[in-house]
Amino acid sequence: MKTKAGAILSSIRIDRSLDRKISVQLYMGLRDIILSGGLNGGERLPATRTLASELGVSRTTALDAVSRLISEGLLESRIGAGTFVSHTMTGRTPVKPKAAKIDAERAPRLSPSTMRARAMFAERRRLPHKSQAFVTALPALHAFPMAQWARLSARHLRSDRDAVMGYGNPYGLPRLRAAIATHLNASRGIQCDPEQVFVVGGAQQAFSLVGGMLLDRGEKVWFENPGAIGARNAFISCGAELVAVPVDDEGIVVADGLAKAPDFRLAFVTPSHQQPLSKVLSLSRRLALLDAADRADAFIVEDDYDGDFYFGDQPLPTLKSIDTNGRVIYVGTFSKTLFPSLRLGFLVAPASMVEAMSAIFSAALSGVPTWPQAIVADFIDEGHFATHIRTMRHHYRQRHELLHAHARQIEPHMLVQRASAGFHTVGYFTDPGRSEEDFVREANAAGLTLSGIGRYCLAPIDRKGVVIGYGAANEADIRQGMDVLARLFATAG
Known part of the structure; x- marks a missing residue:
C-alpha cells in the first residue's frame, strides 16, 4: 500500500469569501512557508492529490499552485519521486516577520512567590557541558557501555x-x-x-x-x-x-x-x-x-x-x-x-x-x-550496572591521581584538594586577594571550564578558589589543562 508522504501543510488557510482565486491563495500560502524557512531545501511536499484532500480544494487547484512554484524555481519535480523544495533554498536566511514591539506595561503579572x-x-549561567577540562557534573561518557545499552533499547522498543x-x-x-x-x-x-x-x-x-x-x-x-x-x-x-x-x-x-x-x-x-x-x-x-x-x-x-x-x-x-x-x-x-x-x-x-x-x-x-x-x-x-560502577570507580580514581600529579606545577598558587569520591574537587588560591571571577573568565577564554567557589555560596566564605572536574576529561585534557592554569598564574604573577 502506498503511503502518504511529505510535509503536513495544514497551516495554510483557504478563505472562500475572498475575491482572490483559491489557486492563488494556495500558491501564496506555499510560497510564504518556503520563504519563511518553514520548509527546507530538499524537503518533500505531499502529492497534489493528498494536498488537495487535506486542504479541501480540487486537485486541479493544487496542480496550478504547485506548477507556478516550479516555474519560479522554488519547487522542483522529480519523475517517480515527487515534488521537493528546491535545493537553492538550502542555507538561505528565512524572511522573518517584523517582531511586535514588546509593551513592558503588558508583561505578565507573576505571583509574589x-x-x-x-x-x-x-546564578544559573549554564556552563559548557562537554567532555573537557575541567567540567564538573559530567560523567565519563566515552566509557559508557553503549553496545549493551543499544541492545537493551532495541529489545524494549520492539516490545x-x-x-x-x-x-x-x-x-x-x-x-x-x-x-x-x-x-x-x-x-x-x-x-x-x-x-x-x-x-x-x-x-x-x-x-x-x-x-x-x-x-x-x-x-x-x-x-x-x-x-x-x-x-x-x-x-x-x-x-x-x-x-x-x-x-x-x-x-x-x-x-x-x-x-x-x-x-x-x-x-x-x-x-x-x-x-x-x-x-x-x-x-x-x-x-x-x-x-x-x-x-x-x-x-x-x-x-x-x-x-x-x-x-x-x-x-x-x-x-x-x-x-x-x-x-x-x-x-x-x-x-x-x-x-x-x-x-x-x-x-x-x-x-x-x-x-x-x-x-x-x-x-x-x-x-x-x-x-x-x-x-x-x-x-x-x-549486572551491567554493577560492572559499570566498578569500572568507573577505578576510572575516576585514576583521573583523580593524574590530576594531582599534574597539579604540582601550580602548587605555589593553588592547593588542589584530595577527594575520595566522584569526579570533582576544589583548588584553593594561596593568594587571598586573587579574584575568582577574573581567574574563571581568563580560564574560560583559554578553553577551560571552571567555576568559582563563590558561585555556590549563600553567604561569603573566607577561602577562595575554583571547582575542578576531572571525570569527563581524558589524560591529555588534564595535562594540557594544568599547563594552561600554570601559564595563567605565571602571567598574573
Missing part, C-alpha cells in the same frame, strides 16, 4: 506498544523500583521496600517535590554553605528561608545550624561527597544531624548524587541507612551513574511518608517515560 524567588535565585508508548505508573516502573531497592540495599546499606522508591525526572524534580510537600513559606531550611545550586533554587521556589550553615573538614557544622535556626523544618546535605568542597560528612556529624532533626521534628534531604563512585578507604554509612526515626529522604540520580540525558532520578521516602507521597504522585504527576525505565531496570538486573 515567583517574584521573590527570581530575586533570590543563585508491546502499550508498555512502550502508553501512560506508565506515576510512581515509577515497578521493576525499576524493585531494582533500585535491591541495589541500594547491596551497595549503600539502605534497607527499603520498593514501595518507598519513587522514580522522578532527575534529582532536581525530587527537590522541588519534597519542598512543595513539606515547606510552608518562611520555614527554615539548613543549607550547606557553599552548597548545590540546583537544590538551593528549588527550595527558594517553595518559599523557604534558607539558613547558610558552614562546612568544615567534617562536613556541615551542626552546632552552627542549631545556633542559627533550632526550629528548622528541613536540612539539605551532600554527605558522601560535599558539593562543591568534596568533604565527607563525619560519622559524629551524621549522628548529630539525625539527633537535631529528630528533636526539631524536621526532615533531612540526603543528596547522594555520586556516592556510588567512592574510591577512598572504607566508606561511611549513608544517613538513610543509620536513620532509625524516619527523618531522611534519600535522593539519587542516574545522571551521574549512567548519563544526564536520561533525566531519571529517584527518591526513597520514609515509611511514614509513603501514603502521602503516593497520593501526590497519583493526583498531580503522570510519571516519567516508561521505556527508559525498563532499559535501566534490565541494565541493573543483568
